[in-house]
Structure formats: structure tokens, C-alpha cells
Amino acid sequence: MDRANIVIIGGGVVGCAIAAAVSKSTADVFVLEAMPKVGMGASTRNSGVIHSGLYYTAGSLKARHCVRGNQLTYEFCAAHSVPHRRTGKLVAAINKEEAQELPALLEKGRANGVEGLR
Incomplete structure (x- = not known):
């Protein structure tokens, strides 16, 4: 060719x-x-990680593409019988300062449309 x-x-x-x-x-x-x-x-x-879009600025281009890319990746795997595991993510704080940031991180994820947050 x-x-x-x-x-x-x-x-x-x-x-x-x-x-x-x-x-x-x-x-x-x-x-x-x-x-x-x-x-x-x-x-x-x-790393083989399919990122959720949790950490990006709410409404940013990166967040929107990350959330949509996450959805498309799982749809592709299901449609093409690609073995995968949807393991989720545990976000933990190691001190009081980080613990105080967790509610804001949860809200950022919700604002970005990240699925499965609790």
C-alpha cells in the first residue's frame, strides 16, 4: 500500500x-x-485504570470527557466480550485535613456526573 x-x-x-x-x-x-x-x-x-472523572474541576472539558470515556469504555467491553472488572474506588483520608475535603470531592464527582458515588 x-x-x-x-x-x-x-x-x-x-x-x-x-x-x-x-x-x-x-x-x-x-x-x-x-x-x-x-x-x-x-x-x-x-495502569489499566478506567478513570471516573472524580477529581477534575466540575464541568471542565477534562471532566466531561473522562466521565463519557468511562461510560464508553465499559460499553465497548460489554459489546465486544472484553474481560474486565468494575471494582470501584475507595477514597480514604489519612488525616483530619483530608477528611474535611471528602464532602467537596463527593460534590465535585456528583457535579461531573460520576456514577455510583456514595
């Missing part, structure tokens, strides 16, 4: 996700990857 309408640089989790989405509307997609196989770069060193 010496020509393509869409060229994606990087075959990590993001590059492959973009390629999968774009390939639904055009078959002419090419992924360039420096490693011998896709997913061998930075994607192999991520």
Missing part, C-alpha cells in the same frame, strides 16, 4: 481505537507503528 486516505501514527491503544472508529466509514486506513507489534509502546505501561 503506497497511498491511504487516513494515516494514523502510533499503534497504541489510542491509535488503534481511532483506526477502528475511522475504518467504519472508510476502508482506506493505515496505522504506522515503530514497534514490531501494536500496543508495545507506552500502552503496555499504563
Whole structure:
């Protein structure tokens, strides 16, 4: 292949996700990857955490994308039989100052639309 309408640089989790989405509307997609196989770069060193959007400024672009990305990730896993565990998150305070911040963190999460807070 010496020509393509869409060229994606990087075959990590993001590059492959973009390629999968774009390939639904055009078959002419090419992924360039420096490693011998896709997913061998930075994607192999991520923590595997699907972030909820709890800590971001209420209503910020980052918070909105994080919450929506969380929902889409679980939908994708279910639709494609990708094994995963939804373990939740325990937020704990280690001193009185942190304990005083917990109600505000809960409200921030609620304002961002984070599901399952209690």
C-alpha cells in the first residue's frame, strides 16, 4: 500500500481505537507503528485504570470527557466480550485535613456526573 486516505501514527491503544472508529466509514486506513507489534509502546505501561472523572474541576472539558470515556469504555467491553472488572474506588483520608475535603470531592464527582458515588 503506497497511498491511504487516513494515516494514523502510533499503534497504541489510542491509535488503534481511532483506526477502528475511522475504518467504519472508510476502508482506506493505515496505522504506522515503530514497534514490531501494536500496543508495545507506552500502552503496555499504563495502569489499566478506567478513570471516573472524580477529581477534575466540575464541568471542565477534562471532566466531561473522562466521565463519557468511562461510560464508553465499559460499553465497548460489554459489546465486544472484553474481560474486565468494575471494582470501584475507595477514597480514604489519612488525616483530619483530608477528611474535611471528602464532602467537596463527593460534590465535585456528583457535579461531573460520576456514577455510583456514595
